[in-house]
Amino acid sequence: MTDDELLARADAVASRAYAPYSGFNVGCAVLTRDGTVVEGVNVENAAYPLGVCAERTALSRAVAEGFRPGDFAVAAITAAPCGGCRQWLHEMGVDRVVFRNGGRTVTMTPDELLPESFDSSDLT
Numbered sequence: 797m798t799d800d801e802l803l804a805r806a807d808a809v810a811s812r813a814y815a816p817y818s819g820f821n822v823g824c825a826v827l828t829r830d831g832t833v834v835e836g837v838n839v840e841n842a843a844y845p846l847g848v849c850a851e852r853t854a855l856s857r858a859v860a861e862g863f864r865p866g867d868f869a870v871a872a873i874t875a876a877p878c879g880g881c882r883q884w885l886h887e888m889g890v891d892r893v894v895f896r897n898g899g900r901t902v903t904m905t906p907d908e909l910l911p912e913s914f915d916s917s918d919l920t
């Protein structure tokens with residue numbers, strides 16, 4: 797599957813977002829190393845801080861299905877990932893992240909998205 801095809805999956809799933817407050821639908825499609833695609837959408841809540849981003853729902857679904865950090869090749873997102881999701885993408889060891897930003901399609905690694913990030917090695 798190409799990055800463009802994965803981004804098309806993210807576009808398609810974005811229509812299922814639950815975003816009644818912002819009206820800003822986001823989709824994420826994560827490609828695992830075994831070829832599985834796991835999708836996620838943003839899910840908002842009337843208590844605004846409790847909303848969850850599309851990247852986190854996709855990665856959480858993948859973990860529930862048995863995938864672990866290092867199993868992820870690509871994450872495609874319909875918008876630029878927020879700071880918190882950049883930390884999640886780093887934690888899950890995604891090889892590269894493809895996302896739209898200002899009408900462009902951008903490809904970056906989690907380290908490029910969040911340099912000098914906090915990780916498990918900081919806990920020892």
Ligand SMILES: [Zn+2]
Binds near residue numbers: 849850878879881
């Ligand atoms: Zn986010």
